[in-house]
Amino acid sequence: MTRDIRRLRRALLHLVLAVIAALYLSPLVYMVSTSFKTREDAGATTPRWIPGPATLDAYREILNSADSPIVSWFVNSLAAATAHAALVLVTATPAAYALARLRFHGRNTIFAAIVATLFVPPVVLLIPNFLIVNELAWVDSLPAVIVPAAAGAFGVFFLRQFFLTLPGELEEAAELDGCNRWQIFTAVALPLARPALVTLFLLSFLTNWNDFLWPIYVLLSPESLTLPAGLGNFQGANNIRYDLLMAGAVIAGLPVIALYLVAQRWVIEGISRSGLKG
Amino acid sequence: MSVLTRKERPPGADVPDGPPAGAARRMRPWTPYAFLAPYLALFAVFMVLPIGFGFWTSLHEWDVNLPRKPFVGVENYTDLFDPGSVDGSRFWTAMRATGIFTVASVPLLIVLPLLTALLMNGRFRGRNVYRAVYFTPYVLGVAVVGFVWRFLLDGNIGLVNHYLGLDVQWTTDVPPAWVALVGVTVWWTLGLNSVIFLAGLQDIPRELHEAAMVDGASARHRFRAVTLPGLRPVMVFVVNSTILASANMFGQSYLITGGAPADQTKTAIYLIAETGLRQFDMGTASAMSFVLAAFLMAASALVFGAFRERDRT
16 A cells, blocks of 8 residues: 555656656757748747758758858867866866875965955956956957966866875875876876866866857957857847757757766766865 | 875865975975966966956056046946946946846745755656756756747747747846746756755765654654755855856846846846946946945855854754
8 A cells, every 4th residue: 555655656756857857858849840940930920849841941051151150150169168178177187186185385375365266256357357368469369268267266176175085095105106296196196086087177168168258258250259159149130030040059059968968977966066065 | 194185174274384294295395386387377367367457447447449547546436326327327227137136036046946856856767867857958058048048938939928828028028028037047057956956965864864754753844854954055055156146147138138128137247248348448347347246245145144143043
């Protein structure tokens, strides 16, 4: 009897969760569906979940449009997100290692300064960072969307947390073998940190790929834009062409969804853990 | 030697910076600084410098295109606090929009993700699939989210009006625009808070629930006596980060309503970006950003204070 009740409750739970999940994903399903519709179908007043005649016209049109070079935007986004994530790893990893495993004069001061910036609302950086990027002649070029965001404290925190948990014995053994600090770092700590490094790379990549506010203001000419920035401008000009807008959204959304599906565990674990320890 | 590092020390704690022991003994004195140098270079140029530079800018009549940038003291600030001035009235309209959005969205972004996390907290097959599904929209950037909902909310051909049998202009009328902006944001970011809650729920030791059950506590009782206290650290983090995220709302408004009608849904960040980076009135924009930042820091302080207060009782 009680077992039946338990089974019923479980079935009910699944039903509730599945219905929410279906409703939850339906906007994305409709986005993909619309991207394969003809111009007329996309603007029809009665919604159709399956495109009448499925067509690639919207993709063809948006990929060939002269004033919205979406292929360049895609390449820019890919280059920027990859370079940004790599820059975060290259700079944050040794810094986090030093703060976690080395003792030196000023360590607490440096760490406190980095902590303090977590309490600085990012909005105060917007205008001055634009002026600094302008001074560096980076406006309208990719370094503007690659470099400044890498100064954020998140990567250092995330990795420092990880390095703190490493057992010291391996490092001691390496030291007895005559390794210097850099060798211990690269030969012992880095291989152990691989999962954390992968997670940080993915999170940095996703954040940069999706960034919107900064690129729309710091990138100006059509061919230098990233994908979200390009689409943001594109929308204004193509308000009613929902087939084109949805094709653009699919092109911008598909790579991150694919990346997410492949690396789902790392992404979710990374985010939920950093939330717990933030 | 692992003792040195295994246990986390709070920043500023009284740990001697002096001569290291153990493995670190043979380290050259400049080694740690070499490890830190690349990051600190970025940190100095794009984090420390801009904080000071931004404040300096806010004290000047600063236009990036003009050769002269005269010092005006606190005039940019007094201007903002004069609701009769153009900048002042614009600014407080935008602050009001930010406030409305934050007050409307934060409770939903706490309660709904918590409910979702509670539903997913049991051990059952497929749980990770649901978790992944609810998290999916968050992986998409605001550009994609804005596009999709602009379409679904279209007054004439949108699915939302079609299925609800309504004739509402979600993107150009208030209050419908607020409902739309909040709804879209909940759909977009619910998964984020719910995976954080879920991880927090799973850190609560099972034995506590079992002990309470043995004592005959009802489900509601257990939620109040075990679950909520166990979630407190996570809750502080989620409440705080959600308030900050909501108060920084930009893309939804930019893409879905464009600030319509009559700038009523133009948020403070949106106004600051336009004032500084489109009109190049950077002195005013900097002053705006420091006033907004002061509000945000006060909000964080209130959150921490509220949760500490409850600690004592």
